[in-house]
Every structure is written in C-alpha cells, then in structure tokens.
Amino acid sequence: MKSDFSHYVPRPATLVAKKELNELVTLFEFVLDSGKPLAHRPGQFIQVSIYGVGEAPFSVSSPPRTDHNNFELVVRRIGSVTNSLHALQTGAKIGIRGPYGSYFPMQKFVGQDFLFVAGGLGYIPIRSVLHYMLRHRDEFGEITVLVGTRNPQERIFTDQLAEISRRKDVQVLETVDVPDDKWKGNVGVITTLFPKIRINTDTTSVATIGPPVMYKFVIQECTRLGIPQNRIYLSLERHMKCGVGKCGHCQINGVNCCLDGPVFCYTDIAGLGEAL
Amino acid sequence: MIAYTIYLPQTRELLKNWATELNVYVPTMVEDGFYEFRPWNGQVEIAWDYDLCYTTLKRFFLPPREEIISFDMKKYAASPVIEAPKQLLFGVHPYDIKAINQLDQLMEMDNPDVNYQARRDNTLIFGLEPVHVAETAFWSSMGAASVDFGYDLYWTRISPGAFFVQVGSARGEEMLKVGGPVEKSSVAQKEAARRAHLKVLAEAQKHSLKYDWQKTPELVNKFFNNQVFWRERSQTCLSCGSCVLVCPTCYCFDVKEEADDLLQKGSRYRQWDGCMLKGFAEIAGGHNFRETAWERYRHRYMRKGKYIYDKLGELGCIGCGRCVKACTARIANPRAVYNEIWEAIKNEV
Numbered sequence: 286m287k288s289d290f291s292h293y294v295p296r297p298a299t300l301v302a303k304k305e306l307n308e309l310v311t312l313f314e315f316v317l318d319s320g321k322p323l324a325h326r327p328g329q330f331i332q333v334s335i336y337g338v339g340e341a342p343f344s345v346s347s348p349p350r351t352d353h354n355n356f357e358l359v360v361r362r363i364g365s366v367t368n369s370l371h372a373l374q375t376g377a378k379i380g381i382r383g384p385y386g387s388y389f390p391m392q393k394f395v396g397q398d399f400l401f402v403a404g405g406l407g408y409i410p411i412r413s414v415l416h417y418m419l420r421h422r423d424e425f426g427e428i429t430v431l432v433g434t435r436n437p438q439e440r441i442f443t444d445q446l447a448e449i450s451r452r453k454d455v456q457v458l459e460t461v462d463v464p465d466d467k468w469k470g471n472v473g474v475i476t477t478l479f480p481k482i483r484i485n486t487d488t489t490s491v492a493t494i495g496p497p498v499m500y501k502f503v504i505q506e507c508t509r510l511g512i513p514q515n516r517i518y519l520s521l522e523r524h525m526k527c528g529v530g531k532c533g534h535c536q537i538n539g540v541n542c543c544l545d546g547p548v549f550c551y552t553d554i555a556g557l558g559e560a561l
Numbered sequence: 562m563i564a565y566t567i568y569l570p571q572t573r574e575l576l577k578n579w580a581t582e583l584n585v586y587v588p589t590m591v592e593d594g595f596y597e598f599r600p601w602n603g604q605v606e607i608a609w610d611y612d613l614c615y616t617t618l619k620r621f622f623l624p625p626r627e628e629i630i631s632f633d634m635k636k637y638a639a640s641p642v643i644e645a646p647k648q649l650l651f652g653v654h655p656y657d658i659k660a661i662n663q664l665d666q667l668m669e670m671d672n673p674d675v676n677y678q679a680r681r682d683n684t685l686i687f688g689l690e691p692v693h694v695a696e697t698a699f700w701s702s703m704g705a706a707s708v709d710f711g712y713d714l715y716w717t718r719i720s721p722g723a724f725f726v727q728v729g730s731a732r733g734e735e736m737l738k739v740g741g742p743v744e745k746s747s748v749a750q751k752e753a754a755r756r757a758h759l760k761v762l763a764e765a766q767k768h769s770l771k772y773d774w775q776k777t778p779e780l781v782n783k784f785f786n787n788q789v790f791w792r793e794r795s796q797t798c799l800s801c802g803s804c805v806l807v808c809p810t811c812y813c814f815d816v817k818e819e820a821d822d823l824l825q826k827g828s829r830y831r832q833w834d835g836c837m838l839k840g841f842a843e844i845a846g847g848h849n850f851r852e853t854a855w856e857r858y859r860h861r862y863m864r865k866g867k868y869i870y871d872k873l874g875e876l877g878c879i880g881c882g883r884c885v886k887a888c889t890a891r892i893a894n895p896r897a898v899y900n901e902i903w904e905a906i907k908n909e910v
Contacts, residue, residue, distance in 0.1 A: 290675065291629070291630070291641035291643065291675050291676070292672050292674075292675075293629045293630050293641065293676075293816075293829070294630050294639050294640065294641050295630075295639055297637045297638065334632075334639075334829075336632045336633075336634045336637065336639070336818070336820065336827060337634055337818065337820035337824055337827050338818075339816075339817070339818060340816060340818075340829070341845070361845075363845045363846055364845055367845070378637035379637075380632070380637065380639060496848075497848055497850075522844055523842070523844060523850065524842070524843065524844045524845070526814075526815060526816045527814070527816060527831075529671065529672035529674075530670070530671045530672060531667075531668070531672070531674055531812070531814070532813055532814050532815070532816065532831070532834070533812070533813030533814075533834070533836060533841075534813070534815075534834070534841065534842065536836075536842075536860075536864075536868075537850075538863065538868065539863070539864075539867065539868030539871050539872075541671075544671055558785055558786065559850060559851075559856075559860075
C-alpha cells in the first residue's frame with residue numbers, strides 16, 4: 286500500500302498550562318489544535334518539536350481520559366529542546382508526532398494487584414499508568430507505589446503523592462538516596478523499600494521505570510519476592526529520533542525501542558544483552 | 562525469460578534517448594582503480610568492466626542529507642517535502658541490487674518511508690554482470706552473486722561488442738525499444754551470458770566465507786557475549802564511521818533542522834548517521850548505551866550478521882568489500898570476522 290502520508294510531519298498543539306515541579310522539572314499541559322484527543326495509552330511516547338530548535342521524544346505523563354482532551358508532559362531541563370520548552374509561555378505552540386510505541390497492557394492487569402517501582406524521573410511515565418488505575422480504581426486490586434529520588438529537593442509531584450498516600454486503597458512508600466535535615470522518611474536506594482512492603486506475589490504485577498542502573502536491582506528484588514518474570518513490565522529509555530523504526534538510534538540488539546518498546550515485559554528483553 | 566541483444570554502438574543512441582527524460586548515472590573511472598557512478602553526459606566513458614564503485618548507490622534513494630519537512634515558525638504549520646527526480650542507474654552489479662532490494666523492504670516495513678519510496682519509484686535500475694571482482698569482495702559467498710528481482714534490465718557482456726540484455730520489467734523493455742526495434746537474443750547468446758556469469762563466479766569464489774552464509778546468524782549470536790573477541794578485534798577502532806558510510810545496507814540517520822535568520826521559516830532534514838560513532842546511542846543526561854568502541858563494533862557485526870537476517874531472511878552484509886577498503890585501521894572485514902568466529906566455534910569441543 287502506497288500513500289503520500291509522511292510520518293515526519295508534526296501536528297500543532299498549544300500549551301494550556303505549566304507548573305514548575307522543582308528547579309529543573311516542569312509540568313506542561315497541552316491540547317492538540319485539531320481539538321481531538323491525543324489517543325495515547327499509558328506508557329506511550331510522543332515526539333515534540335520546537336521548530337528551529339529540534340525534536341525530542343517524551344513519555345506522556347497523564348492517563349488517557351475521556352472528560353477532556355488535554356495531555357501532560359513532564360520535562361527536565363537538560364538539552365536544547367527541553368530548555369526551549371521551559372521557556373514557552375501559555376498559548377505557545379509546539380509540534381507533536383505520535384503517540385508511538387508499546388504501552389502497558391491495562392486489560393491484562395484488571396483484577397490484579399499492582400506494584401509500581403519508580404526511580405527519579407521514572408515516576409513521570411509511571412504516573413500515566415498509576416492515574417489510569419486510580420481513575421478505574423474498582424477494576425484493580427491492591428496498589429503499592431514505591432518512589433525513590435536522589436534527594437528531597439528533586440522530588441516531584443509531592444502534593445499529588447501526599448494526596449494519594451492519604452487514600453486507604455493505595456500504599457505509597459518513598460525513599461531518598463541522600464537526605465537533608467528536614468527529611469524524616471526512608472533513606473537509601475529504592476530496593477531498601479522492598480522489605481517494607483506486604484504484597485501477595487501470586488496476584489501482583491509490576492511496572493518499573495527509572496534510571497538504567499536501577500532495573501537489574503529491582504528485578505532481583507521482585508524475583509526474590511517470588512514475582513514471576515512474565516509479570517514484570519518496564520519501560521526503557523533510548524533516544525528515538527524518527528519514532529517509526531528507521532533511524533536506528535533506539536535499537537536494543539535487534540529490537541527497535543520505538544516500535545517494540547518502550548514498554549516491555551521483562552521476559553521479552555531478558556535475552557537481549559543491550560537492554561539493561 | 563525475455564532477452565534482447567544490444568550491440569555496443571547502439572548503447573550510445575540509447576543513452577542519448579534516456580538522458581532526455583531522466584538523469585542517467587553510469588560507472589566510470591574517477592582515479593586510477595577507483596570507480597564511481599557519475600552523470601552520463603556523452604563525454605563520460607563507461608567503465609563496463611569496473612570491479613566496485615567506491616560510494617554506494619543508497620545515496621540515490623537516501624541522500625546524505627535530505628529535507629523531509631518544511632515548517633513555518635509563525636503559523637506553526639509543517640508540510641512534507643518529498644523530492645524524487647527521475648533517474649536511471651545503468652550498470653549496477655548484482656550485489657548492489659541486492660542491497661537496494663533490502664533497503665526497499667526495510668523502508669516499506671512497519672511504517673513506510675514515503676521519501677525513500679518516492680525516490681525509489683522514480684528510479685530505473687539496469688543491472689550489469691561484473692567481469693572483475695574487487696580484491697576485498699566476497700559477495701559470491703554471501704548469496705549476492707545474482708539477483709532474481711530488483712532490476713528493470715540486466716546486461717551481460719557476451720562479446721567485446723555485444724550485450725545479452727534480460728528484461729526485468731515492462732518499463733525496462735520499453736526503454737530498450739525507445740529507439741526502435743531491437744534484436745531478440747538467440748539460445749547461443751543466452752548460453753554465452755550464462756558462461757560469462759560462471760566465469761566471474763569462479764573468480765569471485767577465490768575470496769569467500771569458509772562456511773555456508775546461512776549459519777552466520779547463529780554463529781555470531783553465540784559470540785555476542787565473547788567480550789574478549791570483540792575487544793581484541795576493535796582495539797584499534799577509531800570510531801570514525803567510515804565502514805558505515807560506505808556500506809550499501811546501512812541506513813541509520815540523524816534528524817536535524819535549520820531556521821532562516823528571521824526565525825520565520827525552516828526545514829528539517831535527515832542526515833546519514835552511523836552506529837559506529839561515539840554519540841549514536843547517547844540519551845539526555847549523557848548516558849551512552851554503547852559507550853565503548855567494542856560495543857559499537859559488535860553491534861555492527863550483529864546487525865549485519867543477525868538482526869537484518871531476523872527481519873528479512875538475508876544477511877545485512879552483501880560482501881561488496883567496501884568497508885574493508887575504507888577502514889584505515891584495517892579491522893572492518895566482515896569476511897575475516899565471520900570466518901574467525903566460525904573457526905573458533907568449530908574448534909570448540
């Protein structure tokens with residue numbers, strides 16, 4: 286089948302609201318100029334264009350929703366595109382391609398207990414799955430959320446997390462690697478939270494996202510608890526440049542992270558030497 | 562099989578005719594022993610007996626730099642840019658046709674790349690049976706000594722003054738008859754073409770893999786974790802990317818853009834990139850998923866020997882030997898690498 290449709294042409298979207306989460310991280314709320322929903326699924330990513338600067342991939346942080354068409358990106362200031370994003374004022378335009386890639390199979394999780402393990406900015410894509418579950422709370426069993434951050438200043442979504450912690454039907458545990466004077470919570474890497482959780486490993490699935498170094502240790506802990514590997518899901522970060530399986534940048538062994546990922550079941554990547 | 566016999570003096574008239582409606586490129590000697598495809602203008606001397614053209618033909622379908630969209634920064638609108646000049650590549654060797662066939666499939670797969678396809682659709686390929694084999698080539702052992710498709714015509718020189726021309730497409734046949742009727746080939750001429758093929762095949766087989774190429778994916782995969790091997794082989798790698806630059810089946814690219822000085826309009830383009838370059842697998846924050854030269858080196862041989870095979874059922878290396886020539890460190894030789902892996906595994910108890 287031939288068509289003239291080019292995957293490389295972005296659609297315009299408008300910045301509706303922005304909110305600083307910490308010194309480097311800001312939450313952006315966008316809406317497509319077409320007025321249509323982004324139609325993404327939890328875990329998928331989009332390509333964001335700032336014309337004249339460039340294009341970069343970001344996970345969508347908000348869950349798919351039906352009450353309005355806005356979607357949220359949470360972005361850390363680190364390169365040219367992200368710095369330009371931070372400089373945008375409400376009403377400014379960006380270009381969007383996608384959504385692209387695999388997503389968390391929410392249907393499979395219905396009726397299951399769920400464990401989230403989020404390291405640092407990994408909470409951003411995790412949030413899409415977590416909030417989806419909170420919006421459909423009665424469809425899922427016990428929910429446990431582990432959040433690890435380098436230090437208290439870098440924590441994000443502190444208000445939302447505090448609110449979620451107050452719920453009776455969600456268990457939230459937080460830790461920081463390096464505390465400050467005011468920090469009263471757990472100290473240590475994210476795996477130090479595992480001894481504190483009470484979960485039924487027969488009915489629990491896991492979603493874990495964090496820095497590359499984290500995965501091995503989280504999978505070890507999950508395995509130690511007795512969670513089978515085919516119930517561990519993770520999202521891998523790579524720099525997708527084209528987003529459509531051509532440019533080669535996001536390749537993990539023979540797998541294109543932009544097509545087959547970013548969300549993988551652990552059993553699908555366990556044999557790939559370049560994955561973790 | 563439909564085939565015609567074309568005599569050398571006829572080719573000039575045909576070329577003239579073809580050049581009126583499309584850009585014709587032919588192999589020619591640019592320096593002693595170096596051949597390239599260059600535009601045919603009547604003066605260019607065709608190197609009918611060239612052994613290997615140094616730069617690959619992928620540039621005709623995937624230019625080193627190609628605009629893919631143009632954008633308006635004020636209105637925030639973008640539109641596709643698809644350029645596809647009509648072109649004819651005359652004199653393409655079978656291994657290079659095989660490489661183009663692979664690109665055709667890879668660009669069609671999953672999400673069709675319209676820029677590539679538009680260029681490919683506007684390109685005619687006239688194959689040419691080689692008569693010489695480059696010192697570094699080993700295509701006969703990579704399943705690339707002949708192709709069943711991917712050409713509009715396939716030319717074999719059967720005598721100093723005559724070609725046996727096999728028809729690969731209706732459009733090819735039309736092009737052949739553009740100046741009037743041409744002679745149908747005889748059985749004897751077909752036989753002469755077959756012998757010409759066997760003759761060059763015999764020469765090509767002097768440089769070959771020591772085993773059946775079909776075993777490569779399994780062999781190279783077994784060696785994936787053999788760090789000692791990859792580290793040793795890549796010790797002198799300069800990470801210069803020459804091997805991927807000249808590779809006919811490498812198609813990785815980077816996406817970049819430029820705006821005008823008034824910041825009103827601009828264009829986004831893609832530009833050849835290569836997995837052998839240091840920053841290729843780097844992400845925001847500086848983490849590099851292939852930090853060291855040996856990891857990048859391994860990726861290249863895995864990609865040619867296994868990953869492409871997993872997608873297409875053919876090796877990603879067609880044995881042209883360009884990378885062998887291009888590598889200044891003299892370590893990019895797929896034949897040597899794969900043979901060494903085979904030897905090592907064969908000798909394992």
